[in-house]
Amino acid sequence: MEYSAPPNVLMELLIVPDKILMGPGPSNCPKRVLEALKNPVLGHLHPECLKIMDDIKVGMQYIFQTKNPATLCVSASGHAGMEATLCNLLEDGDILLVGVTGHWGNRAADMGRRYGADVRVVEAKLGESLSFERIEEALVVHKPSVFFITQGDSSTGVWQPLEGLGQLCHKYNCLLVVDTVASLGGVPVFMDKWEIDAIYTGSQKVLGAPPGITPMSFSQRALDRVNNRNSKVKVYYWDINLLGDYWGCFGRPRIYHHTISSTLLYGLREALAMVCEEGIPVTIQRHMDASYRLQEGLKKMGLKMFAERPQDRLPCVNTIHVPEGVDWLKVAQHAMKHFKVEISGGLGPTAGKVFRIGLMGENATTERVDMVLYVLKESIQSTSPNFS
Numbered sequence: 001m002e003y004s005a006p007p008n009v010l011m012e013l014l015i016v017p018d019k020i021l022m023g024p025g026p027s028n029c030p031k032r033v034l035e036a037l038k039n040p041v042l043g044h045l046h047p048e049c050l051k052i053m054d055d056i057k058v059g060m061q062y063i064f065q066t067k068n069p070a071t072l073c074v075s076a077s078g079h080a081g082m083e084a085t086l087c088n089l090l091e092d093g094d095i096l097l098v099g100v101t102g103h104w105g106n107r108a109a110d111m112g113r114r115y116g117a118d119v120r121v122v123e124a125k126l127g128e129s130l131s132f133e134r135i136e137e138a139l140v141v142h143k144p145s146v147f148f149i150t151q152g153d154s155s156t157g158v159w160q161p162l163e164g165l166g167q168l169c170h171k172y173n174c175l176l177v178v179d180t181v182a183s184l185g186g187v188p189v190f191m192d193k194w195e196i197d198a199i200y201t202g203s204q205k206v207l208g209a210p211p212g213i214t215p216m217s218f219s220q221r222a223l224d225r226v227n228n229r230n231s232k233v234k235v236y237y238w239d240i241n242l243l244g245d246y247w248g249c250f251g252r253p254r255i256y257h258h259t260i261s262s263t264l265l266y267g268l269r270e271a272l273a274m275v276c277e278e279g280i281p282v283t284i285q286r287h288m289d290a291s292y293r294l295q296e297g298l299k300k301m302g303l304k305m306f307a308e309r310p311q312d313r314l315p316c317v318n319t320i321h322v323p324e325g326v327d328w329l330k331v332a333q334h335a336m337k338h339f340k341v342e343i344s345g346g347l348g349p350t351a352g353k354v355f356r357i358g359l360m361g362e363n364a365t366t367e368r369v370d371m372v373l374y375v376l377k378e379s380i381q382s383t384s385p386n387f388s
């Protein structure tokens with residue numbers, strides 16, 4: 001048998017441009033994180049690898065503000081957190097209530113249906129968070145076993161308040177699942193105090209690690225629900241008991257579940273170390289300050305935030321109305337071509353309507369805010385001459 005020829009493209013040098021990532025994510029990885037990625041690959045059960053997993057566990061317990069032993073990572077991007085929490089907590093016919101504040105609620109509803117749930121929806125006015133009154137009404141009407149909500153919806157730039165929501169859900173015997181992919185580290189999260197039952201985040205946003213590994217945590221209430229299922233968790237890869245045994249969460253011997261990327265563990269460990277060194281309250285304040293500065297600058301340019309009520313605005317992903325007569329795509333392309341700066345357009349319900357500017361991780365600084373304001377202004381003026 002003759003082999004076909006190897007592809008010519010792979011004979012060329014790999015060249016990766018250095019861009020400033022100020023869209024909704026990923027954000028830039030700090031140098032220290034990139035350096036960590038160069039370490040040699042380890043076996044997934046080598047003691048040094050297990051020690052790094054333990055370091056990540058305590059780091060995430062701190063950042064989620066939880067004592068849950070079932071705090072670990074799934075080996076895939078942020079979507080995996082959504083898949084894993086829903087897949088473990090839902091059985092055929094269970095009622096899943098989804099609070100929709102943008103694209104990510106719709107995505108969770110889609111996943112819930114795939115796992116056999118009877119999905120109901122309570123939808124916020126576009127650009128606003130959901131009031132607890134509306135959520136409570138929906139809990140009474142639909143009697144769900146799980147309520148899903150996104151703390152920071154990166155499509156609309158909406159920040160959903162959570163304090164007291166777990167208690168409200170528990171009053172109706174419902175578990176609370178929260179997506180913090182685009183919010184953790186940029187706004188407060190208190191998993192235990194707020195009685196959140198399952199939570200996950202993205203490695204590649206505020207934390208500044210590469211994508212592909214997703215921290216999450218399950219409360220005892222959530223684990224009890226899983227352990228009282230009538231049917232097996234439908235996806236082996238997401239099964240919290242199997243994952244938890246690999247991550248050493250339940251005091252049982254570690255068992256191989258999958259080959260974790262030790263490389264991604266190094267990156268995440270260093271990213272978490274940086275947040276721990278800064279201290280989570282300082283990290284959050286830095287993100288808040290950066291967003292206020294951005295909002296002030298945008299106002300001076302005559303631009304309007306998409307989330308009208310200031311308390312609804314997520315500091316990590318800022319959504320801005322595209323002004324009349326401005327072509328958002330031309331602006332984004334200009335910013336990338338001339339400044340190597342990523343400014344993004346909308347997604348889902350905001351497609352074509354907004355710019356999205358991410359201020360996450362090492363990009364949440366005064367210097368980066370001033371730079372992105374300049375780039376946005378110059379890019380709008382260059383591509384839309386009528387804009388003054």
Ligand code: PMP
Nearest residue numbers: 077078079104152153154181182
């Ligand atoms: N949830 C939210 C709020 C997000 O912003 C994103 C990513 N933009 C995701 C989930 C999905 O994450 P990933 O793209 O890493 O799978």
